[in-house]
Amino acid sequence: MRFTRSRTLLAAAGLTLAGALSACGNAGGSDSESTDVNVEENAADSFEDGTRMKELAQDGKITIGVKYDQPGIGFKGAADDAPTGLDPEMGRILAASLGIDDQDITWKETISDNREPFLQKGEVDLVIASYSITDERRQIVGQAGPYYVTGQQLLVKKGSDIKGPDDVKGKSVCSVTGSTSLEQIEAKGAKARGFDTYSECRDQLLDGSVDAATTDGAILLGYAAEDPDNLEVVGPTFSEERYGIGYSKDSPEMCQWIVDTLKKAEDDGTWDKAFEATLGKSGVDTPTPPEMDACPSS
């Protein structure tokens, strides 16, 4: 089933619906708002001794860092039990392959700044947090993937003069302080306006304090979908963001497991379902999953 082009009022209900309709004997009987994944039984047996995957499978617990403020990607409302979005879906798929149920996943909010420290200190086992793959980051943490490719775009008030990245010169454009998006819009001659969260940016845009907001198109679509009468995403993408899954360099063996697991999900349609249940709701077509990088030979 596809939610393509469906309108946003249905979004919240849709999330539940997606989980319920696709239910088919999900182990553990979780009622969480997520796509259905098959939790492996006796998963520990399939991993070699000494690997991090074996440890996690034996413990039956995993801690995953995701964002809580990006609708469609990683979002958790104050009243929600668990985060929703494409990133948590990827986390569920990976956890399931270790035989770990939804309720045994510990979600931890990560912000852009603490993704590396969390991995390095072992506070989380995985970071799945709109975490663009870059060479600098790969020097200190592992990044497997990409599992999704998006690009920077612009969110404006309906009817704005700004139609694309060429129109931002001299305009105030908002994004999250310190983010690559803000830096790139600054390079295009815009006045960079950094705030702590994307929702603050949206508010600045709505009250006219800034002329546009910018970040990965996927995130912007989420906001546009929430307020289609006032906001729209304009222009082509002007960067390529390749979302990867962060893991600690202490456990390089995790890379191949992540790639293999995601590949299987892509092949058997689980990835499509995950996308449709999350980002797909903002009205975009489900894309072909991207080609993943080869893991570094360790």
Added chain:
Amino acid sequence: MDWLADGYGLVLRAFLLTIELGVVAGVFSMLLGVLLAAARVGPVAVLAKAAATYVLVFRNTPLLMVFVFVFVALPKVDIPQLSFFAKGVLALTLYTSAFVCEAVRSGVNSVPLGQAEAARAVGLTFGQTMQEVVLPQAMRAALPPLASVLIALMKNTSVAAAFGLIEATARMRFFTNDNADVRTVIFLVFAIGYVVIVELMSAGAFTLERRWRVAR
């Protein structure tokens, strides 16, 4: 240190904005703070009450909340839109002037009553008495606490990092985001920048303090 070689212009510009915010907000905070202090110790009960209320509100509100108020709540009312810099200065001034007021007031209280009486006896008006006799002496007594308030202000400018102003702390976050491998170094470089600015301020305050002490 590639990041610094490529980006030192950005680093300097960011610290320049930090200093601009600190200096402009500092000047306005001093002006407003001294006026508030004069109102608090002055003979007009309504003004004294208003100033006391102002201090109560802004001294006890976290700076972050003042920023949220200025950046999120103010734009919703129909007043002319301020620039981001002006809003940053406004938020910092609203907050800091309350502390300036209290520092100056403590200074005023340390000036013996006889000084004001002598000034009034000579025929100075209340304003002249404050301006010529009480405040100059009060400022001397208030200099150490004032220096602390202004130093705190300089560091408090970093709150603006989360409100659209790319000052030093915001710029640091760009660099740490891009160069995850050398975060500690980046942090140290920016911390040293703040330390240098604050040390210069302390040295200035110390020099003034010494010069004024001789004059007594």
Added chain:
Amino acid sequence: MSLTAESPQAASRPPGDALVVLDHVDKWFGDLHVLQDINLSIRRGEVVVVIGPSGSGKSTLCRTVNRLETIDSGTISLDGRPLPAEGKELARLRAEVGMVFQSFNLFAHKSILENVTLGPVKVRGVPKAEAEEKARRLLDRVGVGAQASKYPAQLSGGQQQRVAIARALAMEPKVMLFDEPTSALDPEMIKEVLDVMVDLARGGMTMVVVTHEMGFARTAANRVVFMSDGQIVEENEPETFFTDPRSDRAKDFLGKILKH
């Protein structure tokens, strides 16, 4: 120059018209009736010494005359006009009434010269150079001309009090009020201040002086006013008052201070 007065000739000056008049003045500090129906008239050129036990209201009386303290009833007038209540008018009045405090109250952050020029420049709008020239003359007159560029804390108490007198004189006041001007001074400095005051009295300045210095009263005063418990109990010319007080309270008081 010598400022010492050898003969009590001030007492023989002819009386002028009334300059300061207190008429049925009452003042309370909360429940304390600190000034009780005070009637006092000071003529132009007259020197009045106010004497009395501590807490009797002498300072308060002094301070009401330039309205550093307000009164609750009655009237005070200066040179025929009632004291203005507030604002610029009041500031102008204060400029015409010089005041010298027990604790000097020189402006601590200003040089001696600036202490004396501040009033003329700020209140009267006298050009700075002119004010300084006059200030130097006054400082010379009270014997501290050499200290003009120093700060108050660098001067002795006696020197500071003489500067305070010069500061008041710089405003060319119609009347000078002295509230125990020598009480905070070491004995060896009392004379240098009293000498200046005697000289002023001789020069015809109208003065109200709260003091226990009987020598000064005898030398320079036309009249002694004795206060007790917020009332003027007795007034007389100095010699008579000190040798032959009429009231019991005055006798009692004089008995106490003469023992010391």
